[in-house]
Amino acid sequence: xxxxxxxxxxxxxxxxxxxxxxxxxxxxxxxxxxxxxxxxxxxxxxxxxxxxxxxxxxxxxxxxxxxxxxxxxxxxxxxxxxxxxxxxxxxxxxxxxxxxxxxxxxxxxxxxxxxxxxxxxxxxxxxxxxxxxxxxxxxxxxxxxxxxxxxxxxxxxxxxxxxxxxxxxxxxxxxxxxxxxxxxxxxxxxxxxxxxxxxxxxxxxxxxxxxxxxxxxxxxxxxxxxxxxxxxxxxxxxxxxxxxxxxxxxxxxxxxxxxxxxxxxxxxxxxxxxxxxxxxxxxxxxxxxxxxxxxxxxxxxxxxxxxxxxxxxxxxxxxxxxxxxxxxxxxxxxxxxxxxxxxxxxxxxxxxxxxxxxxxxxxxxxxxxxxxxxxxxxxxxxxxxxxxxxxxxxxxxxxxxxxxxxxxxxxxxxxxxxxxxxxxxxxxxxxxxxxxxxxxxxxxxx
Amino acid sequence: xxxxxxxxxxxxxxxxxxxxxxxxxxxxxxxxxxxxxxxxxxxxxxxxxxxxxxxxxxxxxxxxxxxxxxxxxxxxxxxxxxxxxxxxxxxxxxxxxxxxxxxxxxxxxxxxxxxxxxxxxxxxxxxxxxxxxxxxxxxxxxxxxxxxxxxxxxxxxxxxxxxxxxxxxxxxxxxxxxxxxxxxxxxxxxxxxxxxxxxxxxxxxxxxxxxxxxxxxxxxxxxxxxxxxxxxxxxxxxxxxxxxxxxxxxxxxxxxxxxxxxxxxxxxxxxxxxxxxxxxxxxxxxxxxxxxxxxxxxxxxxxxxxxxxxxxxxxxxxxxxxxxxxxxxxxxxxxxxxxxxxxxxxxxxxxxxxxxxxxxxxxxxxxxxxxxxxxxxxxxxxxxxxxxxxxxxxxxxxxxxxxxxxxxxxxxxxxxxxxxxxxxxxxxxxxxxxxxxxxxxxxxxxxxxxxxxxxxxxxxxxxxxxxxxxxxxxxxxxxxxxxxxxxxxxxxxxxxxxxxxxxxxxxxxxxxxxxxxxxxxxxxxxx
Numbered sequence: 005x006x007x008x009x010x011x012x013x014x015x016x017x018x019x020x021x022x023x024x025x026x027x028x029x030x031x032x033x034x035x036x037x038x039x040x041x042x043x044x045x046x047x048x049x050x051x052x053x054x055x056x057x058x059x060x061x062x063x064x065x066x067x068x069x070x071x072x073x074x075x076x077x078x079x080x081x082x083x084x085x086x087x088x089x090x091x092x093x094x095x096x097x098x099x100x101x102x103x104x105x106x107x108x109x110x111x112x113x114x115x116x117x118x119x120x121x122x123x124x125x126x127x128x129x130x131x132x133x134x135x136x137x138x139x140x141x142x143x144x145x146x147x148x149x150x151x152x153x154x155x156x157x158x159x160x161x162x163x164x165x166x167x168x169x170x171x172x173x174x175x176x177x178x179x180x181x182x183x184x185x186x187x188x189x190x191x192x193x194x195x196x197x198x199x200x201x202x203x204x205x206x207x208x209x210x211x212x213x214x215x216x217x218x219x220x221x222x223x224x225x226x227x228x229x230x231x232x233x234x235x236x237x238x239x240x241x242x243x244x245x246x247x248x249x250x251x252x253x254x255x256x257x258x259x260x261x262x263x264x265x266x267x268x269x270x271x272x273x274x275x276x277x278x279x280x281x282x283x284x285x286x287x288x289x290x291x292x293x294x295x296x297x298x299x300x301x302x303x304x305x306x307x308x309x310x311x312x313x314x315x316x317x318x319x320x321x322x323x324x325x326x327x328x329x330x331x332x333x334x335x336x337x338x339x340x341x342x343x344x345x346x347x348x349x350x351x352x353x354x355x356x357x358x359x360x361x362x363x364x365x366x367x368x369x370x371x372x373x374x375x376x377x378x379x380x381x382x383x384x385x386x387x388x389x390x391x392x393x394x395x396x397x398x399x400x401x402x403x404x405x406x407x408x409x410x411x412x413x414x415x416x417x418x419x420x421x422x423x424x425x426x427x428x429x430x431x432x433x434x435x436x437x438x439x440x441x442x443x444x445x446x447x448x449x450x
Numbered sequence: 451x452x453x454x455x456x457x458x459x460x461x462x463x464x465x466x467x468x469x470x471x472x473x474x475x476x477x478x479x480x481x482x483x484x485x486x487x488x489x490x491x492x493x494x495x496x497x498x499x500x501x502x503x504x505x506x507x508x509x510x511x512x513x514x515x516x517x518x519x520x521x522x523x524x525x526x527x528x529x530x531x532x533x534x535x536x537x538x539x540x541x542x543x544x545x546x547x548x549x550x551x552x553x554x555x556x557x558x559x560x561x562x563x564x565x566x567x568x569x570x571x572x573x574x575x576x577x578x579x580x581x582x583x584x585x586x587x588x589x590x591x592x593x594x595x596x597x598x599x600x601x602x603x604x605x606x607x608x609x610x611x612x613x614x615x616x617x618x619x620x621x622x623x624x625x626x627x628x629x630x631x632x633x634x635x636x637x638x639x640x641x642x643x644x645x646x647x648x649x650x651x652x653x654x655x656x657x658x659x660x661x662x663x664x665x666x667x668x669x670x671x672x673x674x675x676x677x678x679x680x681x682x683x684x685x686x687x688x689x690x691x692x693x694x695x696x697x698x699x700x701x702x703x704x705x706x707x708x709x710x711x712x713x714x715x716x717x718x719x720x721x722x723x724x725x726x727x728x729x730x731x732x733x734x735x736x737x738x739x740x741x742x743x744x745x746x747x748x749x750x751x752x753x754x755x756x757x758x759x760x761x762x763x764x765x766x767x768x769x770x771x772x773x774x775x776x777x778x779x780x781x782x783x784x785x786x787x788x789x790x791x792x793x794x795x796x797x798x799x800x801x802x803x804x805x806x807x808x809x810x811x812x813x814x815x816x817x818x819x820x821x822x823x824x825x826x827x828x829x830x831x832x833x834x835x836x837x838x839x840x841x842x843x844x845x846x847x848x849x850x851x852x853x854x855x856x857x858x859x860x861x862x863x864x865x866x867x868x869x870x871x872x873x874x875x876x877x878x879x880x881x882x883x884x885x886x887x888x889x890x891x892x893x894x895x896x897x898x899x900x901x902x903x904x905x906x907x908x909x910x911x912x913x914x915x916x917x918x919x920x921x922x923x924x925x926x927x928x929x930x931x932x933x934x935x936x937x938x939x940x941x942x943x944x945x946x947x948x949x950x951x952x953x954x955x956x957x958x959x960x961x962x963x964x965x966x967x968x969x970x971x972x973x974x975x976x977x
């Protein structure tokens with residue numbers, strides 16, 4: 005056989021082999037539950053359709069719930085975020101986002117600056133799902149250098165199958181077919197919906213006692229340069245949470261000041277829990293992240309802020325954004341057992357207005373007797389009920405300020421009924437709602 | 451030293467590339483450098499040992515050859531028979547001196563490194579029971595591959611001594627042979643003449659060598675990473691925690707261990723043989739589907755062939771033809787007990803060989819018992835061969851049918867693993883404990899249903915193990931009947947490429963490699 009034909013054969017053989025090996029990386033990689041959804045969902049968005057791209061790590065998508073924002077104001081903001089994203093990766097994520105979204109507002113989560121020491125595990129978590137590209141390779145390279153991984157040990161980060169080939173036992177069709185329902189980055193898991201952790205004991209005023217570190221400065225300056233060169237619209241955000249090490253928050257606060265001193269827009273919410281009306285006994289699922297209740301308050305606040313400071317059009321009703329309507333509808337169905345309508349509708353809240361303490365008794369066969377304490381400043385009480393069949397919180401009745409009890413009649417046997425009460429006060433003709441025990445109290449009729 | 455890893459493959463690929471780039475004249479230098487680099491990574495501090503071994507062997511062999519050459523010259527000139535005898539005797543004595551010198555050095559090194567500590571420890575045990583002061587035990591020094599390259603050196607020296615061929619003139623070529631990285635650490639134990647004739651003139655680039663060699667490497671990796679290391683999880687659980695188990699599970703673990711050891715060792719041999727084949731040097735065959743053996747002797751001809759051949763040529767043969775054995779055979783014949791004489795002549799050398807072989811594997815009592823076990827099987831086999839044949843004809847059993855052959859294979863597969871228990875158990879206490887515990891209770895429940903998947907291999911992994919063992923069986927069966935790689939080469943391009951791709955994919959997905967696993971070094975560390 006002629007040498008040219010042979011050479012072509014050999015090259016073709018190895019080319020196909022390489023393609024096969026690359027294709028194998030898809031079902032065999034870090035099976036983190038949320039990264040594929042976030043990343044694939046982002047890539048699936050129409051080109052140049054997003055008003056803003058919100059980049060960061062866990063605190064990004066724990067706090068921001070884009071479907072409710074869409075429903076209330078028609079803005080399209082997607083959280084392009086992956087767990088454990090280190091600050092060094094922010095620039096590369098922006099570059100990646102700009103491949104499909106040319107000039108949105110980039111909202112950058114400053115909480116990522118809590119992670120500047122890179123553990124090798126983060127590299128898999130944050131890069132496995134990005135599309136193969138020069139940018140991805142550069143990002144991996146940068147992360148490997150920063151984490152000190154050398155030589156042949158680096159190979160697994162380019163070819164995750166080396167570490168994850170054991171996943172053949174867990175591989176589902178989803179991994180290959182990439183069919184993740186696009187919730188536009190909104191969380192929809194049980195932890196986020198139903199866990200309430202009381203983090204009030206860590207609540208304190210955060211100062212700036214811990215200065216910005218050298219490595220953080222380097223990353224920031226590099227980021228600033230890129231933003232200026234590319235003339236990007238950027239908003240930096242620091243979300244309000246707690247940390248078991250208060251120095252960390254102090255340092256993040258310093259970072260936020262450093263950024264605003266450099267002339268960039270910063271929304272520093274670190275001491276603004278009361279502004280957002282966050283209730284630290286019910287609105288977080290751990291020290292770092294809000295649950296759905298806190299997230300909806302945060303989303304309401306940020307949506308408001310964006311509406312006031314930026315000009316985004318209301319795209320509700322537009323044919324091009326039908327996917328957002330569908331996502332919102334589907335997500336609401338998932339959230340319905342856990343949230344009240346006033347949360348979804350971004351009704352005004354007041355964290356100073358206490359949650360009434362409910363006691364629940366079963367009277368005669370088909371009745372439930374509710375009683376609660378008087379709440380200062382309350383102008384009305386709203387009773388919500390959830391039954392075990394429909395499993396959706398429903399507004400049952402509104403009662404005046406002097407009401408302290410209520411009897412719910414005509415209940416069915418064998419069904420579990422859960423109740424909760426929220427107080428409201430009148431402010432310029434609008435209802436402002438207080439805190440709430442979202443778990444409620446339950447009673448089952450025999 | 452683990453061959454089934456990416457670093458070794460990369461290293462081999464680089465060596466193969468340089469080897470052909472260097473051309474026929476410089477290939478030996480490339481190999482010497484490669485061997486040195488390999489040994490540096492594997493165990494740099496042991497380089498002095500292998501260097502001494504190579505130099506001693508080379509120069510002593512040259513001296514011996516020189517003596518034989520002189521002898522030939524003298525014999526040519528001389529005319530007298532008695533002079534002839536003198537010349538021969540003198541030459542032999544001279545040559546023997548050099549032979550013994552070489553043996554003293556190289557076998558001495560091996561013995562001291564490998565066995566001194568074992569001997570000292572056991573002497574101490576005895577001394578301790580007699581309450582006498584203990585002798586010092588030195589720290590173990592285990593030069594990598596010393597058992598293998600020493601045996602290669604012995605075979606070379608004896609071949610030269612027996613005038614099979616002349617000693618090598620090129621130190622380079624001999625050094626390459628003894629330090630050859632594919633076989634220096636775990637065999638096969640190649641013979642010098644077969645090795646050197648392939649390399650001496652240089653090797654031309656040959657597509658078949660490259661392709662066949664690469665296929666062999668792939669197959670070896672499959673056996674080692676997919677089968678052997680996977681079975682190891684199960685075997686380790688049972689053998690390392692043997693005190694907790696009873697019954698049939700030991701039989702299963704031992705059977706799987708036997709397969710594991712076959713897949714591991716033959717897999718590693720395939721990897722290095724494949725690499726060597728890519729460079730045009732075919733190493734001697736080491737395995738020939740041992741589990742298709744119908745008799746124990748046949749199984750030894752099929753398992754670790756280079757080792758048993760070595761023992762046959764350099765231990766069994768010399769002992770059988772030695773004065774000692776011959777004289778006993780004659781004496782018994784004279785006493786009209788010819789049979790016992792014959793038996794002694796066939797059993798005694800085998801007995802010695804197997805005992806030594808057991809110890810060669812390692813300085814452990816369990817290995818010695820293993821050797822003795824096989825020695826007993828040989829002896830019993832020899833004693834009962836004729837009576838059993840008579841029994842067969844009486845019972846009208848046709849020994850040529852497939853069913854009989856199958857029975858024979860099953861019988862082999864039962865006898866061998868019994869020995870394997872000694873091979874795998876950590877010590878004699880464990881080995882006998884395992885036998886005892888396996889007979890204590892049947893405990894079928896231990897291997898039935900869900901319980902089966904609790905010994906280190908869950909259901910998925912167990913399934914993969916079984917399927918891959920079946921693949922191994924099929925391929926080995928095919929190989930018995932046809933040269934598999936040649937047959938593959940004759941098929942269409944698409945089929946060939948798909949087969950290779952499938953093998954690579956299977957290896958990438960099911961292989962036990964990567965950061966999740968401890969590198970499972972070569973299963974028994976023969977030093």
